[in-house]
Amino acid sequence: MSISRRNVLLGVGGAAVAGVGGYALGRLPDRDTARDEPVAAPAADPKYRSRPDLRTLPDVTITTAANGTVAGSIFLTPASGTGLWGPLVVDEKGSPVWFKKVPDPATVAIDLKVQRYRNQPVLTWWEGTIGGTGGQGVGQGEFVLADRSYREITRVRAAGTEQADQHDMVITPQNTALFWVYDPIPYDLSALGGPADGVLHDGVIQEIDIATGKKIFEWRASDHVGLDESYAPRPVGESEHLPYDYFHANSVGLAADGAIIISARHTWTVYKIDRRSGKVVWRLGGKKSDFEVDERTKFSWQHDFRQRRDGSYGLFDNGAGVTKEKEYSRGVVFKVDEASRKTTFVAEFLHPDRLSAPTQGSFRELADGGSFVGWGQMPHFTEHNADGTVRLAGHLPLDNQSYRAYKAEWTGTPPDQPALGLHVDGGNVIVSASWNGATRVSRWRARWGTQPGALSGGEVEQARTGFETTLTVPGTPEYVVAEALDADGKVLGVSSAIPVRV
Template identity: 75%
Template structure:
């Protein structure tokens, strides 16, 4: 192998230097790359029936016509309060971070701006001791049925204002698989770097290409690179369970490692998950040396049979010192178990033993060949996103399901999270009007708010003389009120639980 030539992923994907152009529709993530709606959804507008040939899903936000529905199949029963973060992905519709309530009703959505294609891994984190929303934006391609991303990470505050974007150091772009903000206000994430590599000893071409997993730690405020770890310098290709690309694809990158999560252990060292080696690595944060391997062909631990995992995602240390992961158990071709699960292990690092603690299973025994997440909640329960399968579940400590739902069958979300969030949007509420049987139907919404309890409609003959008043409880993303007769103008006001006006729409003229 020679390191004298660097191949940027951008050049590789564009076919520069004789490399093949990757045109996979999302690889293992199942994403169909491309846009189907060019409207920006962070600028609400009023809407009337005359402006729409057919009633949109939300009259106040006709730009959200193709936003996928979220269905709750097990109503919240003893679940902790919070919202569900998803990144819907399907062949058609709007793509971007989506937050819904426990009834499946949207709280906030933002369409991914061009030229990005998808959003991935939408969640709440802490930055500078304040809650922030984070997600990845970019495009995804790949080989061998696996998704590899080119993009960057977005941080937004409680008002949904963009704080900053975090980009990879060097010529390559950040991969979508994970983004962790550390207590030092730094970010841990992966870069998939294609390298020239002699693969003859593994049955591949001499002039082959290796997809290396590069872990970076970046100072968020300055963009300075603080730490970097390259998988191929510490992990042998013989540890991989992934087959090499063959035939016409032989010169496409060999994704031997496929990193998909990174984080800090309680002792400050790094925990990194590799899907294609079925291994989690504990990495010395100072030297980069591998402290131990858990799982795979070279495991340093003796693992109980029920605790063994494969093709895993989202490896984390929990508050009580145990470890958890989403055990896919299958990649769609090689299957070690019939169902995927959230798995909890207890490690004895001195004795090098791994013991089974618990597993969390979907009632339908779902098998998710790709993607997935498994997170501990504040009360000790757990939340699972079922990856390639469009489902999510919230579990009690005994494994029983206390909340469940799903996206449409043709959809999926790389991960799913239950979060605590207070949204305070700075824009105006959105208002849609139409006339039905001589009355005005008022449709009101406010993308991102979590404080609205009721809506009030004021109506009258002049924008400054709106004496008619009607109120109603908030009923999901959009609330509908009926104003008797046909006034000239209507304004919608959002009220909190005390009746305080949080925000008001513009005065919209009624057009019959």
């Protein structure tokens, strides 16, 4: 993904409202927490009266309603030139559950997902700036870990002077983080007709102990993968001294046997790497495949290579990139026989509209054997049954994109108060209540009275109807408060008492 200089509306949390800020590729933000900070209010009518700062939060449209889906929320990182940037969680109806605007200046969020750290569920995402050559996104940033209360636990940074790339970060059972660094190194490109004093973007895996920041393991693509394996053209003409992104690593993970498995988009190859020695155990796909790849499994410009629970493998086959090799993208599952050195096609997962995504994308197995696909540059996501049929489909606005999309179960308990918005209509008070990140709210209750400590004028309840729920208070009392209730009627949180101004 390539990010250009642009202006976007930047909002923050709480019940306050964001203003307009400039966006440009620039330095990393200072270390920050995962909480929100209020700023001044805009004049335009808000989308959510309780959270007017979210008035440009992109809508998520569900086109195929949930039917037999697995439990869970949908995790996105919307990116556009006209909306808010940050990690976004929505429910199966497309309604926001939690959003956090990323810090200014010039910062984007990528790859929001649920992982486990120290045996506890955490949210992780990448923050930083993105540039690159040839339309390929190269990140300089760091990874955020946040707990169930959305409080920042820590940030994972690359060792030394390097900065972490956005494409992937996996927390291992040993509480280490595996991720990529794109390291521009001097390189003689004369064998390819390029300059002897050229620059190569080397793909570097780092494994970092999250608690201490100590580097445990490092692997460099240039030590193991030759430039002759690449399908990407090198920069030429006035750009020939820009880094040649011959490898373009875009996923890293662990196989069932503990080996590292990776995907390199520009070699059309996935690799298995010995975690101790760094030796390439095998290549699959591309120009130097160690396997005979069956015709239905063949892939190109791919993303998100993972091993599935039954031992098979899956990836997002873009089928398009610098060149277009297939008419549409897909999720594909295949078996790998390491003894016979052959692959066997198992299944493919398609969007009903046969979408082609030239960049980005994700493909993940779900708990019931189904799969969830994020269509990358095409701002769509789909949930599939094991046989490939679609049981949920939706999308961000078409001018957006989300590098990946996931589905997972998540329980959030925000540390702040619910947000409350009031306006008078027809002689009554319309109460708008929300609580960014709260996942257990089942109903809302509004109470009112003459003073904040004397709210005995009456109360009214309403089932939660999405991110924001409205309730009608008869007449115009002096003060109103909103209470968030769980399914058993227990009070989970209470807003501030807000005066009614007619």
